Structure formats: structure tokens, C-alpha cells
Amino acid sequence: MELLADNNIRVWFDETLLKEDALKSFDIAFWQDKDAVIGSATGRGTTWFVKTETVAAALRHYRRGGLFGKLVSDSYFFTGWESTRSAAEFNLLHYLREQGIPVPRPLAARAIKDGLTYQADILVEKIDGANDLVDVLSASPLTEDKYRDIGKLVRKLHDAGVCHTDLNIHNILLDDKGAFWLIDFDKCGRRSGEGWKAANLNRLQRSFRKEVGKRQIQWQESDWQFLLQGYGH
Numbered sequence: 001m002e003l004l005a006d007n008n009i010r011v012w013f014d015e016t017l018l019k020e021d022a023l024k025s026f027d028i029a030f031w032q033d034k035d036a037v038i039g040s041a042t043g044r045g046t047t048w049f050v051k052t053e054t055v056a057a058a059l060r061h062y063r064r065g066g067l068f069g070k071l072v073s074d075s076y077f078f079t080g081w082e083s084t085r086s087a088a089e090f091n092l093l094h095y096l097r098e099q100g101i102p103v104p105r106p107l108a109a110r111a112i113k114d115g116l117t118y119q120a121d122i123l124v125e126k127i128d129g130a131n132d133l134v135d136v137l138s139a140s141p142l143t144e145d146k147y148r149d150i151g152k153l154v155r156k157l158h159d160a161g162v163c164h165t166d167l168n169i170h171n172i173l174l175d176d177k178g179a180f181w182l183i184d185f186d187k188c189g190r191r192s193g194e195g196w197k198a199a200n201l202n203r204l205q206r207s208f209r210k211e212v213g214k215r216q217i218q219w220q221e222s223d224w225q226f227l228l229q230g231y232g233h
Contacts, residue, residue: 055105
């Protein structure tokens, strides 16, 4: 890992993955000039998909949600460079990959300090040929073995001591080779103890139930038992 540091800016990047200028790689105009923008997605903000020299990647600016986000959209209280949202997610993704957990490779992260606050961005690998479980289950049901695979994946995450604070079926991807991935680790981190694990599973179960009502996904309560079998319950 490499670190670029100036008075008010830090950029962490993987020199084996990011061959472009790390300082310019968070500017969408840089990618537009290279004709390297391959798509976008709109959620809390716009995520841009770009083609780097090595991999396709997703460029995301950190934005607040909820009521407070309407007042302060993208500034966070600064408590140290390594505690910034971007650095924390960048480092957590590296840790998870070291544990053998299928998550996107982080290319680069940036934090810019302005007085007592900072803004942040991250550039991570885009998983080719993958769709989230909402889209997958909107088209067809999953097999019992696939649910067991999801359970095994969540168990591996928990055994690594990591709580995905937004564990829902939008953040679980299935690629065209039949493998599952976990994405979006903003505000996630390592935890000790055991109590949080059941709550994390309950959050995932609520996500399935919610999308049955919202999108009529092809899921039924009995499918949850196969996931728990994979988890080891």
C-alpha cells in the first residue's frame, strides 16, 4: 500500500491495481477525458463506474443519509486520518480479503480535511457479471444449496470478527460464475464478543421479508432455514 500525504489531504492506494495518477483518480472529469466512464448508479449519491488500466472500478463519494444528511450532505467530524470513513473501509476491505472473504479489491481512498471536518471518496473494484440478490430473486428463486452458500459466507464474515452494519440483500451479489460477494462496508468494522452476530442475521432476514413485500422477490420463509444450515445453526 502507498500513501500520499499533504497538509490537508491523504490518499491511500494499491500501486499494483491503480496505475493512473492516484491524486486525479477521484475526479470524474479525469475519467471522462479518458473516455473511461462505463456507467453509473444513483442512490444516496452517484456512483460512477470507470475502466482503469487493470480492472473496472466503482468511484463513490461519501454522503450522509437521513435527516442530518439534508443539512450536512458530505462532511464528517475529523478525529484522525485513519478514522476517516474512506481509510476505515479501505483497510477493512484489505483485512477481509486477507481472511479469504469475497469482497471487492480496494484501489484507492481519499480524505480531504477542512478545519474540523473532512470529505471522503473511495475507488473499489466493480465485480463483473454480478447482480444483487434483489435482482436475482426478482427473476428466479435460489436453490437450497445457494442459500447454504450465503449462510457459509456470513458465518465466515462473523468468524473474522466483522459486523456488516448494513447486511441486506442489496449488498450480497451473485456473479455469473455462481459465486457470492459482499459489498458496501462503509461504517462497518471488527467487533469482539458474540451478541452482535444474531442481530446481524436478524437484519438480513428482515431484508428478505421486506423485499418480498416491496419487489415480490421469489423467497419464502423456509428458505431462511437453509441459510441457517449453511451458517451452522
